[in-house]
Amino acid sequence: MKNLFRVSAIAVVCALMMACAANRPAGRDYSAYKESMPRSILVLPPVNQSPDVNASLSMLSVTTEPLAEAGYYVMPVALVNETFKQNGVTTADDAQQIPAGKLRDIFGADSALYITVSKYGTSYRVISSVVEVEASAKLVDLRTGAVLWSGSAKASSDENKNYNNGGLIGALIGAAIDQVVHNVADDSHTTADVTSIRLLSAGRPNGLLYGPYNPKYQTD
Numbered sequence: 001m002k003n004l005f006r007v008s009a010i011a012v013v014c015a016l017m018m019a020c021a022a023n024r025p026a027g028r029d030y031s032a033y034k035e036s037m038p039r040s041i042l043v044l045p046p047v048n049q050s051p052d053v054n055a056s057l058s059m060l061s062v063t064t065e066p067l068a069e070a071g072y073y074v075m076p077v078a079l080v081n082e083t084f085k086q087n088g089v090t091t092a093d094d095a096q097q098i099p100a101g102k103l104r105d106i107f108g109a110d111s112a113l114y115i116t117v118s119k120y121g122t123s124y125r126v127i128s129s130v131v132e133v134e135a136s137a138k139l140v141d142l143r144t145g146a147v148l149w150s151g152s153a154k155a156s157s158d159e160n161k162n163y164n165n166g167g168l169i170g171a172l173i174g175a176a177i178d179q180v181v182h183n184v185a186d187d188s189h190t191t192a193d194v195t196s197i198r199l200l201s202a203g204r205p206n207g208l209l210y211g212p213y214n215p216k217y218q219t220d
Contacts, residue, residue: 030209032146032147032148033148033149033209036110036111036141036143036146037209037211037212038072038109038110038111038141038148038211039072039073039110039212039213040072040074040075040109040111041067041072041074041075041109041113041139042075042080042103042111042113042142043060043063043075043077043080043112043113043115044080044092044103044112044113044114045081045084045091045092045095045096046059046060046092046117046135047092047093047114047115047116047117048092048117048120049116049117049118050118050121051121052121052188054120055117055121055188055192056092056117058120058188058189058192059115059120059133059192059196060077060081060115061077062189062192062193063077063113063115063196064077065196065197066196066197066199067113067208068213069214070201070202070208070210070211070214071202071210071211071212071213071214071216071217072211072212072213073213075107075109080107083106083107099145100112100140100141100142100143100144101142101145103142104142104143109142110141110142110143111140111141111142111148112139112140112142113138113140113200114137115136115137116135116136116137117133117134118134118136119132119133119134119154120132120133120134120192121133122188130156130157130158131156131157131187131188132154132155132157132158132191133154133156133188133194133195134154134195135152135153135192135195135196135199136150136151136152136153136199137150137199137200149209151199151207151208152199153195153198153199154195154198155191155192155194155195155198157187157191202220203220
């Protein structure tokens with residue numbers, strides 16, 4: 001009887017585990033990424049969908065470090081920007097519309113990173129003043145035009161704050177002070193840096209793979 005009960009219990013547990021596995025979201029397919037495995041990345045000027053005109057250049061300036069630390073050679077963003085301007089490409093939308101093969105002919109990179117900034121800047125709310133930056137990106141193989149990876153990330157200055165300790169008046173005063181501080185200290189750029197790290201660092205769930213110049217290459 002005890003053995004029968006034990007077998008039944010094991011069967012129930014197995015059934016539950018199988019059900020959980022069936023309902024678990026499928027992991028990202030990295031097969032095309034691993035087959036292509038680019039060594040160099042061309043970061044295109046980010047498309048800015050926020051009202052802040054500084055968003056594109058701010059996000060562009062903080063992409064090199066996480067990509068380099070991930071193990072990729074990053075084409076110098078200042079040189080890339082100047083090359084576009086010298087050839088009459090003055091907007092991020094125009095740059096991102098250039099065919100993949102043409103970008104490879106001009107810059108010689110294996111892949112290109114297309115970034116879109118959807119949120120950037122400070123917004124004043126009833127009891128808080130918050131800096132938010134949100135961006136999405138996709139990595140495209142310039143040799144084939146295939147999308148190897150895509151992702152999104154966001155960061156906020158409000159992530160670890162609590163405005164309730166001082167009551168409503170304290171919260172309103174704190175929000176007003178934060179609004180001034182954010183404008184003076186350019187917290188948007190700092191928050192963009194955090195967003196870029198979350199978006200482009202390797203080793204994160206569903207993130208970029210480690211590149212050929214990282215010791216952890218081919219371990220993920």
